[in-house]
Amino acid sequence: MLRFVSPPMPHITLGGEDTYPVGGTHPNRSQIGVFDLLVVTRGGLFLEENGIAHDVPAGHYVILRPDMPHRTRMPCREETHFYWIHFHTVGSWSETEERQPLSAIDDGKPYSPIESFSFYLPAHGSWMSSPGVPELIRRLLPLQDEQSAVSRWKQQQLFHELLLQLQQEAEPPSDSPHYAVAEKAAAFLRDHYREEVGYRRLSEALHFHANYISICMKRTFGCTPLDYLTRHRVEQAKRLLIHTDGKIGGIAEETGFGSFPYFVRCFTRYAGMTPKAFRKQYRQTEPGAERMQTLPEI
Incomplete structure (x- = not known):
């Protein structure tokens, strides 16, 4: 399974279609520098990577x-x-x-204006x-012959x-x-993050055992409910700061942390600095700048 962190999104560079006769072979290549997506509609390819x-x-x-490097392992049979x-x-x-934990997505910035995500x-x-799928490919291929930016x-x-x-296809x-x-x-x-939420409450709300819920979240999101x-x-706290x-x-x-010391520990672990340092870094304004307005509840 291939994991891409976006943005930026992967982009097409070139495409086409081909038909191999019986005995036909795909070119042997090594480190071509681009991903090669092959979509077979008839017959079959036998490759080795x-x-x-x-x-x-x-x-x-x-x-x-x-x-x-990839090469033909066996010629086409049809x-x-x-x-x-x-x-x-x-x-x-x-x-x-x-799947990897959500916390594994890190662009090195404690607060980024672009929210990264992974897709697999x-x-x-x-x-x-x-x-x-074939229809999408048939529609996009002719566009590469047009030189306009819109195309x-x-x-x-x-x-x-x-x-x-x-x-x-990769999603459960x-x-x-x-x-x-x-x-x-x-x-x-997400709906109750401001409140005290533990495994017992989560279990009672979903009517499943806490261990089973934890297993499900690890398989789907790559992390535990906690x-x-x-x-x-922490992300909500960043916005408010x-x-x-x-x-x-x-x-x-307001963001659901039971104690101030615990909030500082969690925030520092995820953001790489204390809440105070975080606010100081991202709230610096030019002299005479207007005060920021309070963010409305969402």
């Missing part, structure tokens, strides 16, 4: 890494049609076997449950829609018990 075999029959796809898309990202990415793509899989913009939008279709199905429980738990924690709640509280004139002790209370 850095010693790992990838059989890609009709209705399936594979994403070959930009930093690994006429094979496929689309290919080269794409790249200037953001960070990695290969992982499981299976390195290979079926697109049969997303039958619109390139439209192409990138279609490519992002294509990634979304493939990304949904919406009817998955683990996914459903994790989403309900996350929504409850980690999720603390992170959310920057956009309001409230006292730090009052902000600690």
Whole structure:
């Protein structure tokens, strides 16, 4: 599974389609510098990436890494049609076997105006449950021959829609018990973060054992309910420290932290500095600047 931290979003650089006859082979390449997405609609490709075999029959796809050699493991056994898309990202990415904690997303800034997020793509899989994939590719390919900025913009939008279709293949199905429980738990924690929330209350609200809820959240979000709640509280505290004139002790209370020392410890762990230092760094204004208005409740 490939993990991309965005923004910036991955972007298409070039695409096309090809048909191999029986015995046809895909070019052997090494460290081409772009991801190579191959979407097979008929026949099948038999590839190898850095010693790992990838059989890609009709209705399936594979994403070959930009930093690994790949070659044909076996010639096509039947006429094979496929689309290919080269794409790249200037953001960070990695290969992982499981989802990583939300706290792993860190751009080195205690408060960033751009909220980063991770999305995951299976390195290979079926697109049969997303039958619109070939149509999206057929729509975006002609746009690369047009040189206008609008055409390139439209192409990138279609490519992002294509990634979304493939990304949904990586998501737990919406009817998955683990996914459903994790989403309900996350929504409850966001709605009640100002209040005292423990595992017992969470268990009573969702009618599941606390251990099971924790397992579901780890599988879906990569963190425990307590980690999720603390992170959310810290993010709300950051907003209040920057956009309001409230006292730090009052902000600690308003965001659900039971004590001021505990608030300082949690905030420092996640933000890399104390609340006081954080406010001082991000509330510096020019002489005569108007005072910031209190942020309305959301």
